[in-house]
Amino acid sequence: MLDAITRLGGGVRSVVALTTSALPLLIIGGLFYAAVFVKAEPMVASLQAPTIERRDVFLGVVAPSADVLWAAGSYGKIVRSEDRGRTWALQQTPVAEHLQAIAAWDLQRAVVVGNRGVVLVTSNGGKDWREVDAPRSEVANKLMQVRAYGNGVAWAVGEVGAVLKTRDYGMSWSRALEEKDQAWNDVFLIGDHGWMVGEFGRIVTTRDGGESWQAVESPLKSSLMSVHFRDAVNGVSVGLSGAILVTADGGMTWREAPRVTREHLNCVIWDGVQWVAVGDKGVRVVGVADGSRWTGGRVSEQDLSWRTQLVRVGEGFLLAGANLALLDQGQLEIIGRE
């Protein structure tokens, strides 16, 4: 090869000579540069947080139609599914408070309540959530539950005797009862008939759509968490330590059913066939129509999460609590867990 180059003549030869003497110096210089100045930087792929994360707690759920599901939870999180829970989309909210409950008038209009008296409304299916003013107490303001009824009426209840009412789809709120040192945990209306339950086993009822409320004697001193009526006459309320109260006279008198669990019960509903209540450690209690017979058990033997609410979705249920879950034909699917 060198012979070949020699034959090429002086010019090429000096170019080759120059390259062969400069190249090593370049390489050495490059090594030195690399040693002193080049630092490897780690490459890290960016990570997209899932819509529903493991730590998310969902305290309130609502199903405005068989397909559309809505859930509200910790740190101002609201998610919605339009395909019966297969996929969920995160909705932006202007708050970071824990949200306790959600209620919907229809697929577009809904209201959410939560800690520190936060009330959020939407009129476009949750594309925009707006914080609205509601009366607040000087003492404490956690709102526990909200329920929506026809003509834009909704009731919200909570700490320090908060009972708030709206008639315009949540735009404005007024106090329906005076503040007092006792929290209301749930409110439920059928037509003009209505009931509220709360701390110290307190129960009140209305016959005029909430214009006036009368206290009813309660057989319990411990907190009642939830109340539900299947018609204007037959209702059930559940509470701490597995308490179950049954009424067959529109809530004027209540009798306590034998307890089938020691766990707190947080929510009870009539699913069309039977009463279903859920609570701590995955318990589920079911009762026959007249509330005379109750049986305890679990939502699923593999799951011991606490639940705050359940709603009927088609043939199954959507459950809120330590996690968001769908129960379909005895199969529990926890959303957002692998």
Place this chain on the structure above:
Amino acid sequence: MKNATFRMLGRVIDVLLRHRLIVVAAVAAMTCVMGFFAAQVEVKTVFSDLLPKNHPYVQINDRFKHTFGGSNLVSIMVEVEDGDIFSLATLGKVRKITRELQQVEGVDTYQIVSLASKKLKEVRASTEGIESRPLMWPELPRDQVEIQALRDAVLNNPLVYGPYVSRDLKATLITADFSDGEVDYLKAYRQIADIAAQAQGDGVAVRMVGEPILYGLVNHYLSETLHIFLLTLGTLILLLLLITRTWYGTLLPLISGGVSAVWALGMAKLMGFHLDPLVIVVAFLITANALSTSVQLISRFEHEVENGAPDSVSAARVCLAHLFKPGMLAVLTGAFCVLVVSLTPIPLLEKISYIGSVWLLSILITALVLTPVMLSWCGVRHRPVHPLDITPLLNGILRLCAALVTSRFRYAVIVGSAVVFVVSGMYAFNLKVGDANPGSPILWPDSTYNTDAAAINREFQGSDRMFVVVEGKREGALKEPAVLEGMERFQKYMEAQPEVGGSISLADLLPAVNRVVREGNARYQELGGSSNENGELVYMFVSGSDPGDMDRFADAQTKNGAVTLFFRDHQGDTIRTAIARVKEYVTRNPVPEVELLLAGGLVGVLGAVNEIILAGQIESIAYALLVLVVCCMLTYRSAVAGVFFMIPVLLSNTLTFSYMAWQGIGMSINTLPVVALGIGFGVDYSIYIVDGIREELHRHRDVGRAIASSIATAGKGVLITALTLVMSVVLWSFSSLRLQAEMGILIAIWLFISAASAMFLMPAMVAVFRPEFIVGSRRHPIDLAAPAEMVPVS
């Protein structure tokens, strides 16, 4: 070499050979002294040796490990086959293990946590306020009712249900932390393994994982390691005997390797270092270098004898005179390259680097001087030790090689190498820093340890921990709602990473207390709304609990706290992602009252190690190459020479890196010693062959003949060393320690590529490019040697 220098070297060699008895006696005496020290070298693993002391993560770990848990955590899982753990038999086993762990050497008795320890508590409201009492300490539940109560208490407690009792109630965890530096891993491992073995059975499986177990296992396999080492040595002897057919050809290389090993270990003891069983393979790498030097000398000696040297003394003299320069160069280059490794601020690497350099330097005496001196006694007539002669085969290979590189194929060799270099260089970028697979890469995937680790990480949130310190700027900072909420959001953010199984902090503790205060109402499982409220919750938790119970979460002044993250594995990518995410979160969401500090626990310190390795890898490779280039440049007084010898090293590095990337071997604290030292090796074969060509050209000007001749002598040495070493190093692949097996294969590849490039690529490049420093030029012709050299010593 200039004739003048040659003559001076000749005189020194004469002196050495004349006083050969004294030389041998001196070396023997030195070996005895060093052997005395070498016998006292401790073989053990010190985990803190693996950690870069000045790295901020390691400093945070050292500052807080006593409260928030260090990197020496052992997790023991008690798992039932049927039913759940809530039976008297199983709970009894948990208590037995927990109690017996207290007796294990080096355990931090305050950091043993299980259902049966004082640490796991139930917090409940009673008429006298909040009461917190141990779940199952000191007594086991007496009957089914109490078991049911315990079960309820566990289910109610998010600090237990999940972290210490699995979601399906089939398994429970016992964790114990060990004090750094004091723990003898082997003893601890054996004691824990005993405890576990006793508890095993009756439908209960006991599994364990953690760095102390891992390093204990490594030490446990030490006797096996020793057996493999001896077996390798035996194979080496047999192979050398088979090939050389002479006793001196077999024993002299081994004496060189042995003596330098004794010297190096003696020096290690004198420098106060110990030997890590994981890097024993490195010892083999260096010994390979000693053997190679010695074999080169012997090969040259035999060549001189064949060419009619009158006696063994003069043959020894000529062989040393010829090989002194390349030998020096090979050894010094290796030693300096190894010294570069000490730039990496990891104590283990610094120690290896110092020992390695000393070891390599000792070869100058033990091989370069001792071998020719001993050869001078060997005589020139030898009857072969056995009849089996494979010399024709070797010579055939060498002739083929010589024919190849002097024919047109030499271009193919160069082009082929260039292609291999480019392809492997690109593939080498897939090499990962940190462990590349879940479980421990030190052990095989189907080893008990790794299957245990997988099982524990399946049942629980993850057995590898990292704590991030939340350092408050004033006392009580941790009670601020903004701080606590910030911690919870941080945990949520981190848990989005799939490998993070969960996390725990004060922000998880207080909501649980709050809920208890509020009649157990789930809607109140949240942080207090004000500093005062949180202060009350903290007070309620602390009152009635023992001092120290809070330590895992925050100090008594609620100034500094920790967020502990549980990882399902400690792969390099997992750790990098986690640390990058912590940094990202901290910059995006500053909390005025506190600062988040990275990072303690095993994952934290491994993160530090990986950062050091990543930041330093380019630096150390570049410096090692620079050292190599400079050594060769000075020796041959030519810049081209430096670059010329860089080529085989680059090639063997890219190929080994590619192999590691392909096999999923990460560049971790365990593989780094071999990889880092390897940069300095692999050049010596090339030096012998190229220098052989150059020396031959002192006698005539036919480059082709010089190449053929050099391959016949130096090439023969290379072939013998490579054959014997590669074949014996393969024995390591039977090791129970995957790391040793892989490192063995890595070294074999290294030696093979170095040998191949020395025998094919380098001569081909000489033939094609004819670099001036080898073949000379019209302006700087090579001096022809004076013929007086071959005169026998009188």
